[in-house]
Amino acid sequence: MLLTAALALVCTVAPGFFTTFAQVIDLSGNVVDPLKTEGNKAVVLVFVRTDCPISNRYALEVKRIAEKYAPDKIKVYLIYAGADETADAIQQHLRAYDYNLAALRDPNHQLVKTTGVKVTPEAAVFVQGKQVYRGRIDNRFVAFGKLRPAPTTRDLEQTLEAVSKGRTIMRRTTTAIGCFIS
């Protein structure tokens, strides 16, 4: 808490020195704030890694959910939080998995810290700037290497269903299984 507060202060005090320190950028390097929700009913951040087999195995499911709720003005971003993942590598990854979603980089983990995600894949849902869900996409993975043939609970989809129907959202978190964000 102290650290974040201090950093914010430093940024205001010494702009220029810390411009790229804690910012979310798109693949061209432009600073972006995905949590500004103007025009969107909700924003979904799905944290992934190019080389995480678990998040890769979810590619089709993430695309399906994004397409399903796009008409409800629910915007899905892919967030690459690995500082070691270059924009080129991410571009290649998007092509390989046929992702047509907006992809952002969070190399300094501003979004990781804001949301509290620990692994890839993990999702965070924001409605009017407030986080209403953080956790797994569904319960297919029970542990590393231990998975159900099909999920029995689709947590992310349930949340988005409620958002799209305008129902009252219970804030909740679940534990996701995946590659640790470091």
Added chain:
Amino acid sequence: MTPFRYSIFIVLIAAFAAVNPRAQSRSAPTFNQHLAPILYEYCAACHHPGGSAPFSLLTYQDAKKRGKLLTTVTQSRYMPPWLPEPGHREFADARRLSTAQIKLLQAWVDAGMPEGDAKHLPPAPQFNAGWQLGKPDLIVKMNERFTIPATGTDVFRNFVLPIPVEKTRFVKAVEILPGGSQKGIGQIVHHANILIDRTGAARRMDAQDAEPGFGGMEVSIASDSFDPDGHFLFWKPGTVPWVEPEGMAWRCDPGTDLVLNMHLQPSGKPETIHAEIGLYFTDTPQTIFPMLLQLEHDGKLDIPPGKKEFVITDELTLPTDVDVLGVYPHAHYLGQDLQGWAILPNGTRQNLIRITRWDLNWQAVYKYKQPVFLPKGSKVMMRFVYDNSAANPRNPHQPPQRVRAGNRSSEEMGHLWLQVLPRGKDDARPLLQEALMRRRLEKYPADYSAHFNLGAVLQAQEKHAEAITQFQQALQVQPNSFVALTNLGASLQALGQLSEARAAYQQAIQRKPDYANARYNLANLLLAQSRIDEAIPHLQAILQFQPSDAGTHNSLGSAYGMQGNRTKAEEHFQQAVRLQPDNADARTNLAFVLALQGKFDESIPHYEAALRLNPNNADAHNQFGVLLARKGRMKEAAEHFAQAVKLNPDDAGAQENLRKARALIK
């Protein structure tokens, strides 16, 4: 302003120190000295650039990035994947970390993942990009590509790959490149098994749908004859292919197919498989014959929905001394606790394997570090436990359903395969096969294949009366089995019951007019009874659908020879020899018919070849002696007559020839 900023930096530094303590004590493990040796030995085989794992763990940067993952997956023993419990038996290439090694990984992460002094870093292991054993002698490829969908459950698929060899070869090693020249496809292929199919059965299964290959997790090939392979041909990522010891290479005849049984895992994007199999030949033929013994009890697999602990067992008493070389347990997604052991005749117990957390994804063949000796009379036991409750996340059915045995991943299996090498100088495999089939009949009294196989193995031991009983019981279960009818005929014929044998063959031909074995046996029976005109049409019929059958050409040549048609006889013997140069009977027949036509010089090399192939043929020695005598080579002729007499002292003709030859030499 300035003092304010100064104070903030102090806070920052303090915060970083708290989050990421860099303070390294003297005893803290380092990557270079402590981690690298573990990662190189246990992880790098898959986790190297271009390897089968999704990321590399060769460098400090690689490991540091995944410190928490390393501790989590090693502590849960998900990685390195190694299912057998310790203390049950030592296996070659075991990939199990010790508790101390796992603690060391944690201590390294706790210490802030220090790199350490570069002088301690051992040389990194080197990996070939393509074939691990070098360029294969023969590469066979899948004839079509197969695409795995981007998502869904795992795919179990079998692909038939014919081996284009023109003569019998011996295969000492098999290597699989799952993706062919593509890289990284090893992540998709979890494991692969290879079956040897000498019957063409897999080709027929493949032809049942338009897709490349056919589905199923463990394929069994029904064989007409007792022709066990005795080899595990198993591949998993990150292992160096197994090379059979001298004398244990397996036989690969022309017409043999390999069936590549692959477990494929969707990756998130569609993947195309175009596997290649590399074969490594040796000139040393197989002289050591192991055998695969299967314990199983699929017939008892009828698991009620919700049942948490469902047990099946099986046992087999060994009829002979064996050394167990390896073990391969197999169950599907409900399998939990898999166990194999043996009780020796003196009552002591020998553990063979125990897996308490079965995981189909990491199934493997385990080879023992030291073969396990089991004396005759040992009882091999298996006990498998299944969980068909909703609490088993891998349960293919939610809510749970009744599950029975089957080849699909939603069905179950319970198999414990052992690779054994019988001791002693006689081939004890028929004894083992007999024990297996008798045990099978205890479990499944009306099992066609058990009766049939038992009949075949008794027939091979020339226990024809017992074999006949088994074939008759097999026919009660499957009255239209032309194979059982043919084998029944052969045993009847061996006992001299010729009219019954003829009837059995004729029934087989009625049911399957293009079944060569039935026609061939019937034709030869008719020839033996001098019913040449009846035999010839059967032999001609076989050549209609199997024009390259050397044995049939040989029999047809004999038939024409018996009719006095030497030209036609020679024509078919020539064909037989061309198709199968090492067929001693065809060589002898060709030599004889050439000699009858006065073509002595052409005849001589065939007699020589025939007697090289079978030096114990008394008739051939006598005939060759006559030919040599006609050519004036009396001394050599006498030697062959002498051989003929030695082999068959009752042969008055050879005795007379020998006497005459010796007289002429003097």
